[in-house]
Amino acid sequence: MKWSQDQLEIRALARDFAQGELRSASAGWDAAKDLDAGIFRKLADLGFLGMLIPEQYGGLDFDLSTYLLVLEELSWGDASVGLSVAIHNGPVAGLITKHGSDGQKERWLPLLASGEVLGAFALSEPGAGSDAGSLTTVAEASGTGWKLTGTKRWVTNGGRAGLVIVFAQLDGEGMGAFLVDPTVDGYGVGAREATMGLRASETVSITLDGVEVGEGGLLGVVGRGFPYALEALDLGRAGIAAQAVGIGRSAMEHAARYALEREQFGRPIANFGAIQVKLAEMARRIAGSRLLAHDAGAAIMAASNDEGHPRTGVDGVTARAAIAKLSASEAASWSADEAIQIFGGYGYMRHYPVEQLLRDAKGTEIYEGTNEIMRHVIAREVLRDAASS
Numbered sequence: 001m002k003w004s005q006d007q008l009e010i011r012a013l014a015r016d017f018a019q020g021e022l023r024s025a026s027a028g029w030d031a032a033k034d035l036d037a038g039i040f041r042k043l044a045d046l047g048f049l050g051m052l053i054p055e056q057y058g059g060l061d062f063d064l065s066t067y068l069l070v071l072e073e074l075s076w077g078d079a080s081v082g083l084s085v086a087i088h089n090g091p092v093a094g095l096i097t098k099h100g101s102d103g104q105k106e107r108w109l110p111l112l113a114s115g116e117v118l119g120a121f122a123l124s125e126p127g128a129g130s131d132a133g134s135l136t137t138v139a140e141a142s143g144t145g146w147k148l149t150g151t152k153r154w155v156t157n158g159g160r161a162g163l164v165i166v167f168a169q170l171d172g173e174g175m176g177a178f179l180v181d182p183t184v185d186g187y188g189v190g191a192r193e194a195t196m197g198l199r200a201s202e203t204v205s206i207t208l209d210g211v212e213v214g215e216g217g218l219l220g221v222v223g224r225g226f227p228y229a230l231e232a233l234d235l236g237r238a239g240i241a242a243q244a245v246g247i248g249r250s251a252m253e254h255a256a257r258y259a260l261e262r263e264q265f266g267r268p269i270a271n272f273g274a275i276q277v278k279l280a281e282m283a284r285r286i287a288g289s290r291l292l293a294h295d296a297g298a299a300i301m302a303a304s305n306d307e308g309h310p311r312t313g314v315d316g317v318t319a320r321a322a323i324a325k326l327s328a329s330e331a332a333s334w335s336a337d338e339a340i341q342i343f344g345g346y347g348y349m350r351h352y353p354v355e356q357l358l359r360d361a362k363g364t365e366i367y368e369g370t371n372e373i374m375r376h377v378i379a380r381e382v383l384r385d386a387a388s389s
């Protein structure tokens with residue numbers, strides 16, 4: 001893959017930021033189970049909270065490959081930061097940019113781009129995860145708009161968010177996507193979940209108890225909420241792939257450095273073939289996954305530029321995003337697991353960095369669609385092609 005000079009400069013900026021601001025803080029944030037709130041201001045100052053937002057609304061209007069390069073670097077520094085930034089820029093800002101009315105874009109995009117408002121995406125529910133079409137949150141017509149009632153789970157950025165995209169069933173009309181200001185009456189935030197990894201990332205439940213959303217709060221077309229959610233997840237999955245590449249690369253680099261320093265049997269363990277095979281395999285899986293993440297980004301860009309790029313089929317956007325996320329998340333978990341093995345007894349200890357990377361990597365196999373769903377989506381598109389050939 002060949003990057004332009006601009007892309008290389010932006011990647012270098014993100015890498016310096018990750019090195020200076022994230023990497024050394026990451027273990028502390030993991031232990032504290034919270035990010036330093038000031039980090040969002042720093043990200044906003046660099047423009048990293050408006051990466052996909054058009055310039056007229058104060059964003060950087062990056063192409064997707066630049067965006068994915070930045071996400072990889074941020075996630076290399078701290079995967080919880082990578083996740084927050086990916087949700088905010090991808091499914092949230094991406095959906096508003098694509099389907100928002102002029103009024104919605106003017107209201108929300110400058111706030112998201114400047115970091116005044118952090119975005120969250122509320123699709124999953126206690127009983128609706130992989131089966132995202134089975135939501136029980138309802139939106140009832142209220143005369144002046146809609147009234148939302150239900151519970152959402154696993155909402156990243158949920159407590160800090162100043163804007164939440166909430167998906168709810170409309171009476172007999174499919175699903176709607178609503179732009180909810182969390183300061184309204186009836187909006188409640190549950191306790192932070194205690195998660196295995198990505199512990200600094202905020203994951204909460206939210207309750208909606210008759211939350212009023214005016215006419216201007218419905219995103220796009222009535223009843224199209226489910227396709228919007230799936231479309232947002234394509235972009236989200238490309239971002240998670242880049243996040244996983246960052247985590248996997250971090251594990252590989254830690255392991256390689258340790259292998260050069262650690263001596264056993266009178267020489268660095270990097271001299272042993274068993275260690276070299278692990279490092280080579282990490283490099284192969286991570287490099288392949290990076291290409292797949294950027295391939296998904298290219299497909300999404302082609303589709304959104306109306307180049308007639310298909311959504312369905314194994315060459316379509318949805319399958320390519322699923323392939324990238326599946327490959328990268330497995331590469332990250334595998335690399336972090338093998339990095340612990342290379343560190344040996346030290347790797348199993350809390351204050352060495354690689355055990356955190358394994359806990360963080362595991363999340364990428366689950367959120368924004370489990371890897372079982374990724375395989376289902378990919379197989380469905382392979383079979384669709386076969387049936388129509």
Ligand code: COS
Nearest residue numbers: 123129130131132133226227230231234318367368369373
């Ligand atoms: N972009 C735009 N539209 C899309 C789309 C996309 N990527 N994918 C599907 N659609 C449209 C379809 O064209 C269809 O529209 P019509 O109703 O007009 O025909 C509609 O959306 C439903 O699509 P489809 O029938 O393919 O959906 P399924 O019910 O088969 O999808 C799965 C089932 C399991 C694939 C889906 O529910 C899924 O991805 N689940 C995982 C959810 C998830 O990732 N949850 C994690 C949330 S974030 S923590």
